[in-house]
Amino acid sequence: MDDKRQMTMKDIARELGVSVATVSRALSDSPSISRERRQAIQQYAREHNYFPNVIAEQLRHSRRNPSRAIGVIMPEMVHYYFSSILDGIETEASTRGYHLIVAKSNESYAREVQICEAMLKNKVCGIIVSQAKDTEQYDHFKHLEAAGVPLVFYDRICPALNASRVVVDDYMGTMNAVSHLIETGCKRIAFFGTSMNMIIGKNRFNGYRDALYEHGLELDESLVRICDNRADAERITPPMMRTENRPDAFFAVNDETAIGILSVVKRLGFAVPDDVSICGFTNGFRATVCDPMLTTVEQRGSQVGKEAADILIGLVEGTLPADHAEKRIVKTRLVIRGTTRHP
Amino acid sequence: MDDKRQMTMKDIARELGVSVATVSRALSDSPSISRERRQAIQQYAREHNYFPNVIAEQLRHSRRNPSRAIGVIMPEMVHYYFSSILDGIETEASTRGYHLIVAKSNESYAREVQICEAMLKNKVCGIIVSQAKDTEQYDHFKHLEAAGVPLVFYDRICPALNASRVVVDDYMGTMNAVSHLIETGCKRIAFFGTSMNMIIGKNRFNGYRDALYEHGLELDESLVRICDNRADAERITPPMMRTENRPDAFFAVNDETAIGILSVVKRLGFAVPDDVSICGFTNGFRATVCDPMLTTVEQRGSQVGKEAADILIGLVEGTLPADHAEKRIVKTRLVIRGTTRHP
DNA sequence: TAATTATATGCAATCGTTTGCGTAATCCGA
């Protein structure tokens, strides 16, 4: 059993009767140290399994080299899309020799600010972040940029900052999905989206609108609702289904909402997809659990994560110019299952 | 816009014409510095938003003080139970002033070893870990312990190490669930579990067996199967349902498997729960998505995470004796929904 | 007024590495 204290270069130096500088050079294979000494030192180090103290290394290099820690801020953790993204970030970061410091904001602005400070103190080399819902001031992000810490946004983008970002192709994703509904015979397609002042909400709505236009259908405002969770969906849907001119399809902004619609529509006695078609957005766990299984737009969270990490590392390593905001769009994919008719 | 280089005590000292030592003492509110100087220095620091370099602080204190970084190793990330646990760890750690370095092993032994080394190098103060499936050697864990890095296991426990751990009460959870099935009229209850050489598998099986005994039912070996995923469940279930003496209930080791059973049983034309009752284990997202909703044992991942973090921090801070292995069991809770009859 | 004590500050070592520079020792050719 080793002693608790880690072995240092000083120990090696003392033991082998050389200076610390020599040990340092020998371990980094400097040719200015004679072959025999170098090997002796390396062997000794190996046998006593010495390894360098990163803290000291970092301190020495703090002027030039950034650390290899990437900060990741998520609004919540128990969430299919976010954990996919984290997975993607981890994959990309670890293969490129970086590690992750992960924190969740709980959708709280105050906590988000705290986290940013803590990460700055802990010398992360950059931060990948999705904003908390109630964040409306951006000084904490600006401070980070001023301190030279690159920022990459995903999912929820900071509108006030021209920062690097990666988002999914909400517009095309929705357009394809709605086109699919139309092409399988649906005429009155309801749209359950988020508030239009979120970029994501607007893009999806535009995709919906344009798909209708392209197919020569009119947009009926009464079919467009703000609704992005199951409870609301279960409340809003029944009255719509009881109207004279009921929808024959629903496009929902996420799988959860789609599931809500599905469950309530079935309860009302409609057949899915024969009476009503339903399409979601995410393609998470839920999509294959409901009955029938959900047709949905795959959001490819892990790809989003990978791209975000790739951008950040590029920024850190200088492959990407620090002043340029890299913006990437991850393509979505329509996964057709049982809640829509087949073409 | 600030310069990129962070301000240091030296800068403050130069600017105010005092020594670095004085700045250090003033900022830590030492009474040995005169009130005026102290305030002047503090004000200057505040105005130029100086903050200490943790790297340097850590180096200075490395002998006595551990870092405040907790390493977390997960076999995978996109998984309800694991992300709940991560959520719990984050919550507990962040409120107690620690941050998380998260890595995933991808169920690979080699990667797990790498991660342990990297975390040791990065001076985490301790590690919370669930073993990869193919880990059968434990030297990397032993090295960590030898180096004085406390370890806390969750979910998948290292059998060869007498380390601290937190697990859910698989035995009672299963026992209660099976009792519920019996008390709602089921007589022939199938058990879909994992391999018996995993502790978790054995405990759940024992709970099943003892629930049967306590209610005077016999254990029928033909109803006990090894099956812990949806695909297998969909393959194994139909033949069972076609036998003369078909089961009238299923207990599955996780929700995913239960969903597989549910979907196939419905397809075969049985009514759930009237013909067949089904109970799962996890209570993840899936449980409320299927139709009918799944009766299941809630695993309380976030509680597991909190307990794990609590133990680790106790170990690090010395509240818990370093040589003692703290073992905690998180109670489960039966959530009765639509796949079983009501009592 | 001289001696004593408090008060406020600086010096310098330390944490573990890295690295520019200086310098013995060795080697080479003439």
Place this chain on the structure above:
DNA sequence: TCGGATTACGCAAACGATTGCATATAATTA
């Protein structure tokens, strides 16, 4: 045998903070 190049190493100053100890000044006491 001597001057110059080469080789192989050590010294010491960083990196940014902390802290035991010494000390200069000021305040107190006899």
